[in-house]
Amino acid sequence: MNYILFKSEQNQETIVQEAIPKGPAGEGVVDGSQAGQTALMPWDMPRYRNWIAVAKVHALVEKAMAAGLAPLALKLPHYDILANVYRFPGLTQQDLANRMLVGRSNLSMLLPELERRGLVKRTPDGEDRRVRRLTLTSEGRVLTLRALKVQVEVIEGMMAALSAAECEALGDFMRRVGHHMLGHPPAPDSPI
Amino acid sequence: MNYILFKSEQNQETIVQEAIPKGPAGEGVVDGSQAGQTALMPWDMPRYRNWIAVAKVHALVEKAMAAGLAPLALKLPHYDILANVYRFPGLTQQDLANRMLVGRSNLSMLLPELERRGLVKRTPDGEDRRVRRLTLTSEGRVLTLRALKVQVEVIEGMMAALSAAECEALGDFMRRVGHHMLGHPPAPDSPI
DNA sequence: AATATATAGTTCATCATTGAACATAATGAT
DNA sequence: ATCATTATGTTCAATGATGAACTATATATT
Structure with a gap:
């Protein structure tokens, strides 16, 4: 059974097929990187x-x-x-x-x-x-x-x-992400 | 009683004196921003x-x-x-x-x-x-x-x-911070 | 070989957090 | 004025997480 796991940044669907178990005496140890058509797993994605x-x-x-x-x-x-x-x-x-x-x-x-x-x-x-x-x-x-x-x-x-500029960029990124997740533009006195 | 709360980014000590309560009929409502010699509170710091x-x-x-x-x-x-x-x-x-x-x-x-x-x-x-x-x-x-x-x-x-570059910068920042906090240089297969 | 120390996992009591249900109060619709 | 809906805070049962203490095992020291 295949799953469409996620779209990559290039908007290309990644399909993962359940990996076939391997390992000593078929003990069920699975190499996740040997999955299906594309080996990309989430932890391979930036x-x-x-x-x-x-x-x-x-x-x-x-x-x-x-x-x-x-x-x-x-x-x-x-x-x-x-x-x-x-x-x-x-x-x-x-x-x-x-x-x-x-x-x-x-x-x-x-x-x-x-x-x-x-x-x-x-x-x-x-x-x-x-x-x-x-x-x-x-x-x-x-x-x-x-x-x-x-x-x-x-x-x-x-x-x-972090440098001061990096720290400020981090905060900017996170505030923007926070507002994006809350689904509204930044407001004064917002919890974010 | 004063506390040395923290050093600012300019390495200048910030001293906070306990704020004097004010508000209707002295009900204990306190304006934190009216503290001591310098009004800087942590949430004022970037x-x-x-x-x-x-x-x-x-x-x-x-x-x-x-x-x-x-x-x-x-x-x-x-x-x-x-x-x-x-x-x-x-x-x-x-x-x-x-x-x-x-x-x-x-x-x-x-x-x-x-x-x-x-x-x-x-x-x-x-x-x-x-x-x-x-x-x-x-x-x-x-x-x-x-x-x-x-x-x-x-x-x-x-x-x-976030843009791809911003997202990557975020990850770089956090990985560096993580290694810094763990007190050792980045290692392969590190939990960070 | 015997002993001391360290490690892996379990049990225990305690506390933080959740989501449903509840009681009370405020607001809106009729 | 009455009723329906929404809001605020509390109680409850269940679950996740912690840190100490414990058991069993492995390793290091003597």
Whole structure:
């Protein structure tokens, strides 16, 4: 059975036929590069590999952030909340969920812990009784600044491999991609 | 209490003093941009913003992947395993964990489910009785190809916002950053 | 040969995240 | 005024991921 796997950059369809197993005593070990009519697999394609590189760096940064935040007794999701609330005091839980690209229920699980630790306050909105608005306590702000310092160090350490022009190009590319994926033109104060 | 938050690109230290709360009736709403001696916050810095853009795109791609894989009854972590085992048949669980940048215990939780579904086989190594080697079944390979098609569509859709040169530059940047973070020069068959 | 150290994979408890379902409130249509 | 629809946040069950502790095995040291 053949699949049309993808079109190459030259708009040429690549068809992959299920590879025939080979290997010692027919043990099922398969050489993926021996597939069908064209040997091209996604990892042979530049765009795919470029995205895998992005994904790997993202995983490395998350690990570095987790390690850097551990001495502050702060997990990455909690820090994300604190940083966003520091930057946009008074935002709603729905707004925060949109910015963090997580579900509302996740925040309903995470926020009580930050409240309990005395870092965040949730207050009812003056007009809409469904809404709660988020602000940091003074202790929350202090901790957030310390955690921001950690994040800046991770990002600066990472970006040291790039020139300023390269770093700016990276940001331009990613913002453009982000807006493209969201399907609308860039807006002020967009989460991207 | 002041913090040295970070050094700017001109190597100038930025000091942030805790912002003074303001807002209606002293309700604790804080304007982060009114901090201390210099108003620069991380989100005012290009490198920080550039990384946030990368992180946002990564989150969007993960959502798109999850949505695209749902009709195949496949979750993203399971797909990651299948794709890596397809590409490197016979690899060990330890090797797979390294490539996926997750812990060995995570794979011990995920792999039995793929085994139960008849997608993956775990076989003892011929020489080292601690080791199990991973291969896909024929059904696993078929499903993996279908899932690869989904991933390629997501990546192609994303990269449509970039020219070929921009996409290649992006990959170059990220590979360099990845190697920089791992602290060693690029190697053949590196996870980055 | 005996012992110490390192490695591969598993189990465990804990936490983050998801998506469905729910309760309450606001808005829009009639 | 009433009803339908949408929005906000919470609860629930299920699942993915982590890091410590464990078992079994391999390797290095003495």
